[in-house]
Amino acid sequence: RRSPPPAPAMGVAAESATCKALAEQQCVFIIALGRTGSSHLLRLLNSIDGYRLSGETDNAWIYLGRFLQWSGKDTTQRRHLGRLAAGRGGTNYSDAICHARRMMTLLHNPLPRARVFGFKEIYSDLVRRSSAHSEIFMHGVEQIRTL
Numbered sequence: 001r002r003s004p005p006p007a008p009a010m011g012v013a014a015e016s017a018t019c020k021a022l023a024e025q026q027c028v029f030i031i032a033l034g035r036t037g038s039s040h041l042l043r044l045l046n047s048i049d050g051y052r053l054s055g056e057t058d059n060a061w062i063y064l065g066r067f068l069q070w071s072g073k074d075t076t077q078r079r080h081l082g083r084l085a086a087g088r089g090g091t092n093y094s095d096a097i098c099h100a101r102r103m104m105t106l107l108h109n110p111l112p113r114a115r116v117f118g119f120k121e122i123y124s125d126l127v128r129r130s131s132a133h134s135e136i137f138m139h140g141v142e143q144i145r146t147l
């Protein structure tokens with residue numbers, strides 16, 4: 001069987017405009033311990049016209065942060081990422097960030113788009129391990145701020 005042909009690549013100017021628009025979209029991320037009222041806050045925010053916040057994502061934001069950090073550090077890994085991105089119209093770390101923004105938008109702000117989107121996350125057992133705190137803030141929170 002033949003696989004379907006790839007979608008036509010977006011022009012550089014259109015790709016740049018799309019990435020810029022994604023970067024300017026307003027986001028809210030709630031990261032909290034359990035039993036602190038975060039679900040109530042989520043419901044309150046979602047009651048505002050134009051807001052759409054998803055529920056818990058099982059710490060997917062940490063894994064996304066790991067990917068972005070991985071793609072921005074090691075030059076061998078960046079070259080590999082560049083080859084992957086080149087097949088999708090990109091070649092560098094900023095393209096990886098753009099693709100991550102696009103993924104976050106698809107997951108947490110599907111069509112029709114909300115004016116403000118985001119998600120809520122409850123710290124898991126991972127957070128209760130003090131040895132994991134640096135990873136959470138380095139791979140998770142700092143990379144989410146980048147997006």
